[in-house]
Every structure is written in C-alpha cells, then in structure tokens.
Amino acid sequence: MLTYVLSKLMRAAVTMLITVSLVFTFIRFSGDPAAALAPPDAPQEVIDQYAEQMGLDKPFWVQYSGYIGGLMVGEFGYSVHTGRAVEELFLERLPYTLQLGGCAFLIALLFGIPLGSLAAVNRASKLDRLVMGFSVFAFAMPNFLFGLIIILTSALWFQIYLGGEGANVLFPALTLGLASMGGFARFTRSSLLEIINAPFMRAAEARGIPFMRRLIRHAAPNAAIPLVTLVGLSIGGLIAGSVVTEQVFAWPGVGQLLIRSVATRDLAMVQFLVLAVAFTMVLANLLVDTLYLLIDPRIRVR
C-alpha cells in the first residue's frame, strides 16, 4: 500500500516536471513577447531593451534553469502589465473560480448521480428515456450557448441582468455544471446497471437481502469505483468550461485572467496559470488514486 502511494506520488512529480518544461518551451517559441508588449510602431532598439529587461536575450538554457530555480524557491515571476507577482494576481481571482467551480461540481454530483441511479433502477421505462434524453442534451450543448440562453431569457423576460461584480453564482454555476451532470448521469446509469446484473447481486437476493439494502449496501459502493475515475477526469472539463463561462457571465475568475493574459502575451502569467491548471489535474488524479485505496480492497490488500 505504501509502495502504491509512493509510486503514484513519483508519477505526479514527473508529470509536473514534464508540464513545466513543455509550457516553458512552447511559450518561448510561439512569438516574441517583447514585440507584443512594445507599441506597434516601436523601433527595434526599444523592443531589444524590453527583451533585455525581461531576460529574453539570454540563451534558452539559462532562461530555463533560471525559471526552474525560481519555481523551487516560490519565485513565479511578474506580470509584465501590472508589474505585480503572478501568484498575487492569481490568488485574487481564485476565490471566484473556486466558488463557481465548486457550485458547478456540486450541481453535477447532486443531480447527476441520483438521476443516473433512478434511470438504472427503472431501466427501459419512460423515466429512463427522459433522464437519458436530458443528459445527452446537457452533455452535448456547448457551455457558452447555454449561458447565453440563460442571460437572454432572464434579461428579456424578467429584466434581470446577470453577470459582473456582485452577481449571483447560481446561473454561471448551472451553465457550467449541467454539462458534467449529463456525463455523470449517463455514467452512473451504465455503471450501476452492470453491477445490478452481477452474479453477487443475484446471490444477495437469494440470501433474502431486501431490495433497497441490496442497492445501497452492495450495488452503490461497487458502482462508485469507476465513477470516481470519471469525477476526477471531469475536473479538467470543469476548468476548461469555466474559462468560457466566466467570459460569458463576466465572472471575475481565473478563466478570465487566463484569456486576458494570453491575448496580451503576458508570459509569466500564462506560464503560471497553465502550471496551476496542470497542478490541479495532477492533484485530482492523486485524489482519485487515493480514493480507490479506500473503496476498493482489491487494490488495498493483495
């Protein structure tokens, strides 16, 4: 069990190192940030001066080792636009994104899993088809489209103007959470159906264990095993979706910051944000692997 955790941790560390290197390399080669920063008609000397200031004139390896060295001591660099530390800007936005992502995640879980279970238990019924139809719709609809529909209808019919500072988190969270909810519902259904038809469920019935107890004590924990994987993976989808949703609802979160930084080639900021996303994904995966240990004894004890 200790070796399991250690090997997962090692893998996580390697993943992070590879991501850091890739991000660093690709951003260097995707265009000259000094030129983008300087005014459009600036002479070459000005651009060179910018480059020198940011250390972009040094050889690639010197820049790379400097950057890695900085990361080790918590030096993530400075935003070229505001001159402030990137982590400071990030932390300012983070609570908004956590609020939005957290609410969306809760909506997805709290509706997706019960709906999927309901569909599985009432398989091939009208209810099943209704739930699955709705799931496919929610899953297939692009985030921004759903967001725009919500904004439009509320503005036109109720004269409520959503978005901006102090706006309610409910609607952007609904927009973001609905897509994941569709996925969760579909997956819960198929995973539960598979377990319900497993021989040990029949054996439990033959032992006189009542229906609800079979479902909750026997089927649900087994069906949760594959579901944990999906939930972990869906964190990535939530992050991607939050970029779009924040833009649509003018929600002042990390997603908006990312779009702005990319548009203005704010090198250190983009680098930091990509790392933060990668770190979140690695963390989510680590969490999933640890959860496996808790719910599946076939991994825990050999």
Added chain:
Amino acid sequence: MTKVGARDAPTLLVSDLTVGLPPDGDRKFAVENASLAVMAGQTRCLVGESGSGKSVIGNAILGMLPDALPQLSGSVALHGENLPKQRDPAFNSIRSARIATIFQDASASLNPIKRIGKQLAEILQVHGFDASSHKDRIRDVLAAVRLDEPDRIMRAYPHQISGGQAQRVVIAGALLLKPSLLIADEPTTALDVTTQAGILKLIADLKKELGLAVLFVTHDFGVVAEIADHVSVMKDGVIVEHGAAADILTSPQHAYTQKLIAAAQPSAPDKPITAAEELLQAQDINLVYRSGGLLNRQRTHAVRNVSLEIAKGQTLGLVGESGSGKSSLARALLRLEETDSGTIRYNGHNITHLAGPDLQRLRKSIQVVLQDPYSALNPRKLVRASIAEGPIIHGMPKKKAYARAEELLELTGLSSTAGQRYPHEFSGGQRQRICIARALALEPELLVADEAVSALDVSVQAQILKLFADMQNRFGFAMLFITHDLRVARAVCDDIIVMKSGEVLERGTVTSVFTHPSHDYTKALLAAAPTSDFLALRGK
C-alpha cells in the same frame, strides 16, 4: 393439492410448473408441466444441458423469476405449504432462512469489496438475529464447512481466497440459518476436479448431518453418480425421465438420458500405432513471468524444466488443473511467449529464436483451437471470410480460398452455405466446428487444442471430440491437446503428460497413465474425477 402425512411429506414439492418464454424464444415454454419432489435428507439431481430449463426451476422455487419468464401455472410448496407468488417481498424472509442457494461461480457470488465476515453477518442481520451472537455462529458454520482458520477467512476479501474456499464460504452462508432446502445450481462446474470432489463430499455430509433436502442442478452425469439419490432429466423445458439414481444410471429409459450418459464416458479409441517420426521436440523449457512496476517486481515461474516430444500424426495430452502451467507451456511451444531457457525443435530445426518471415511460415503449420468459441471468431466477419483469411494471407487466391472454406465447413459437419452467415447465428458447438475448419484451412502439421471442448455441453463435447479424431485420420496432423478433464484426455490422446505447478509429474501412454498411475497427484486426479467408472461405483 392433497395434504400428505407429515412424516413422508416432501420438503419440496413442485407440481405442474409451467414457465413462459418471451415471444421471440426458440420454444413456447421455458419449463412445461414440471413436477418433482425432494425429501428431507435426500438429494435430487436435476440434469440437463444448458438451455434445458433446469436453472429456471431453481429460480422459480426461490421466487426469483424475472418478468420475462412468467410463471404461468403450477405451484411450489415447502413442507406442504404453498410459497408466495413470484417476486413477492414476502420471499425475503423465506430465502436463506428456509431455502438456501449456492451458485456456479462462488467467487462471483460474493461482493468483491466487502469482508467475508461482514457478508455472512449481514445474512443474520437481515433475518433479525441479535448482533452479539453473530461472530460465534459464523465461526461455527465456517468450521462446519471444514474451513481451517475461520478467523482469517472472516477478515479476508473474496479475492484473497481460492475458488474452493469461496464455494465453502457460500455454503456456510447458505447453512447459517439452518434451512430445510438447499438449491445447488452447478456449484462445482467452475472448480478443479480435486476441489470439486471435496465440495461434493461436503454437500453429501451436510445433507446427512442436517437432514437437508438438496436439489442439485447439474449437466454432468459424473456428478450425478457421486451425489444423487434421485434424478430428474430435463430436455427443452420438459422433464423426460425421473427415478432413483441407480436405476437411471444403469438402465436409462429415455433416449436422451442414454445419450447424456454415453457422452459422459467416452471410451478410448484404438488407434494403430505407427512408427512415428518426431514433429516437435522441446527440451528443458523454462518460462518466467515478470510483473509489477519499479517498486514491486514479481516473478512467477510458470514452466519448470519441461521436456516433451510430439510425433507426426499423434496426439499428446497435456493434463493439469488451472494454474498448472499447461497453457503457458503451449504458448511457449507456439512461440507466442519467449522462453527463458530451453530449446524447441520443429521437424529437426531449432525454432527457439526463430523470427521474421521464417516464424511467419512456422505459424502457418501450427494452428490453434481455443476454449471459448464465442470470442474466438470475429463477430463482424462472415464465417467463410474468417476461414479464408489465413490462406489468403499466405498467398492463396481469394476464390480458391473461399471454395476451400466451403469444403471444410462441409467436412466439419456444417452446410456449405454456413460460410455466408455470421458467427452469432451459430450455437457454441457449431462455432467450435467453424474454429476447427479455420484451423484446418492452413493444412497444419500440428494442431493445438487449448481446452477446446471445456465450454461445451457433454453431448456436444462428444461430437467435437469425434470431429477432432475424424479430421486427424483424414489429414494426419499431430495434436497437442490441453485439458483439465481426464475423460476428455482419455478419449483423444495417445500419450499424456500430467502437469502441476509448472512441472511434469507423470508421462506415458494413455493406457499406462490411466491404469497404472505412478504419481500420487495423478492418482488423486483420477480418484477425484467424478466419472471414473461411475457405473462400478454405483454397483451396490
């Protein structure tokens, strides 16, 4: 229904039970007018092949028939008292408490993520037993099914115990509430012969000790001979013959029963012994599997110093229980697995490290027939395309290959038009014929059959074994026949090698191994095999 005197009232009485099938089924009823009785302290075997409806009767008694299989008429009574209608929640207090069940795959009938002790305790809990007494009761019942270290078993998860132990655990669970009827649905089919013998003896002992009525569902007349007091034989949903076990086994009346019994004891064919030339020789083969990552490396020594020869036109049987290394050895001989040491010679050439086009040519002359005819054929390919694929790859014109495929289908007992259909349109036995036709299409010198009849019903098994023999006579290929089933080995092999834990324990001609086994393990295997001369065993 008339009440019978309590003393001779049967524990279970099924009268005129009829169960429907969905309209698209291959017959009208899953079970038609079936009646049977099981007395306390006696075992009735319900015998039939897959699809005969024998398990449907078991499910009907438990009130577990699915909606697709409605009970149309008839009744099931326990101690003279009619049971509730199908799927009635009232059944929850009857199941396990009065009627207990054990299934074919015991490991699969335990929840994989719960400790065994907890799963057993749950049975007591849902039937209203006081939690304080759980542990002692479970420990007692685990001891009653002859499991050593009951405390370790209680703490274990299902994946930590063997198949035989799992079946004992399931039996323990079935006995916890002291039921009067035990329904055993093919409980030993998934087990090795020695384990099977242990479980059969356990069920027989418990029946005697506890006065249980046992309804034992099986397809295997070998098992019937070991355990039955009474027998009911089923075919296509109808009970075609009933009677005392001794009568049915010695003088079966119905033609179908006769066929089943004959299929359970194939006799050794007399093959002329030819001065044979060696086709395949293997010397001191070792095969080690390595698994695990950087931190937890594991080694499994699957094959240890095995040597063998197969002569042209002869059949060598490789016999052993699961995990004995017989399939690993076959994979090594086929060059599907790299050996760690040893030499393999084929027609006198060293093929141990053959590669590239030479290996490709070798593959053409060694063909395989696998256990599961369902997964061995590409479901999206027409049968004739599957058969012709090999010859086409090796350079035969398409037209000729298809004509050859049709010819082979006829030779293997199918119609030549079968080639224009898809695999799902055929039964298991027919598919195995297709697989054999496919193997023969490349005119192999050596045919490897890896448990090729193990997934088939006994009567189909006999037909396929005969087909192997016929084809061998016609084409003269050598065979490596891998099986765990001694009676199958006896029916087709010239020589036999017995394997255990990757090592060869015994080798010799079929006659010498079967009549004078020298190793204790072989003797145990022979003794455990349920059909070893069961008529003699029944001669009392």
